[in-house]
Amino acid sequence: MIFRPLTARAGSRRAAVPALMMRALMMRALRMIVALMLGGTPVAWSQAQAAVTTPAAAQNPAWTTPIAPFHIAGNLYYVGSQDLASYLIVTPQGDILINSSLQSSVPLIRHSVEQLGFHFSDIRILLISHAHHDHDAGSAEIIRQTHAKYMVMDADVSVVESGGRTDFAYGKSQLYPAAKVDRVLHDGDSVRLGDAVLVAHETPGHTRGCTTWTMRVHEGGRVLDVVIVGSWNVNPGYQLVDRPRHPASYPGIAADFRHTFAVLKSLHCDVFLGAHGSYFNMVAKLARLRAGAKDNVWIDPRGYRAAVQEREHAFETELARQASLP
Ligand SMILES: [Zn+2]
Numbered sequence: 001m002i003f004r005p006l007t008a009r010a011g012s013r014r015a016a017v018p019a020l021m022m023r024a025l026m027m028r029a030l031r032m033i034v035a036l037m038l039g040g041t042p043v044a045w046s047q048a049q050a051a052v053t054t055p056a057a058a059q060n061p062a063w064t065t066p067i068a069p070f071h072i073a074g075n076l077y078y079v080g081s082q083d084l085a086s087y088l089i090v091t092p093q094g095d096i097l098i099n100s101s102l103q104s105s106v107p108l109i110r111h112s113v114e115q116l117g118f119h120f121s122d123i124r125i126l127l128i129s130h131a132h133h134d135h136d137a138g139s140a141e142i143i144r145q146t147h148a149k150y151m152v153m154d155a156d157v158s159v160v161e162s163g164g165r166t167d168f169a170y171g172k173s174q175l176y177p178a179a180k181v182d183r184v185l186h187d188g189d190s191v192r193l194g195d196a197v198l199v200a201h202e203t204p205g206h207t208r209g210c211t212t213w214t215m216r217v218h219e220g221g222r223v224l225d226v227v228i229v230g231s232w233n234v235n236p237g238y239q240l241v242d243r244p245r246h247p248a249s250y251p252g253i254a255a256d257f258r259h260t261f262a263v264l265k266s267l268h269c270d271v272f273l274g275a276h277g278s279y280f281n282m283v284a285k286l287a288r289l290r291a292g293a294k295d296n297v298w299i300d301p302r303g304y305r306a307a308v309q310e311r312e313h314a315f316e317t318e319l320a321r322q323a324s325l326p
Helices: 006-016 018-037 044-049 055-059 103-115 139-146 154-161 253-266 282-290 301-323
Strands: 070-073 076-078 087-091 094-098 123-127 149-153 183-185 190-193 196-202 211-219 222-229 271-274
Touching: 070 211, 070 222, 070 271, 087 196, 094 103, 094 190, 103 139, 123 139, 123 190, 149 154, 154 183, 253 301, 271 301
Parallel strands: 094 123, 123 149, 149 183, 222 271
Antiparallel strands: 070 076, 076 087, 087 094, 190 196, 196 211, 211 222
């Protein structure tokens, strides 16, 4: 049974780590004192809450539609919206959050973490799927609230540190608060906290530093390989082919996508996840759970392979279309 009542699991860790809670409370008090000493007041939270709903978000209501957070497997939880995926990995030494999403998503993510019985201030490490505003615009605010270390794939670093300005496609249209990167990741690097080990696979094309995360979780006596796809999509307006007066979005973008599909095909996947719920059919899988599915719907290796194949076909079709243009 994996869709267990949320409080049971959360409670077990709460009971196990009173020292961690005490430390978190002390840290919070210390931060308040420092903020007051620096003449600031910790009020920017409500300002962030009132922040920008971008035009892109307005066109995608599922991005900002709240859903109840849920347990996926092992120490892995979903704390995102109906389509913008955020993941919480819980360890006795603190927690890892993947994807800060939109600026306006931060209160939603925080509420989801707290609904599960965890503390937002326990987030020690912040990661992203890729440097687009729907996955990283909330990072500056989350770092302000948690003091988490921000770890980003090398080729996406300048984009997050410039608040989106150096992005090859959206550098003028989708800007957000810049955030400083504490650790630059390279392809194959591990991120470790407590008993959690996440591996960063560079899967470029959608962004230059697009990152697919893998990890192992223990669930029901099994060890499961988790794949969180960074992105596999050729967005509208992306130029895959260098043509007169229509330069490629960046040199080598088509080769990067090809590399990405080779990487995705090489990964062993039990638990299939991604940067958007739509990548892995999340809403339909949640409906199956509500209808009483007994199996762990998130274990879906066939769905993963089919989705990789379908997206690769879409990429090759678009590449051929662009190559045939005058
Ligand atoms: Zn994107």
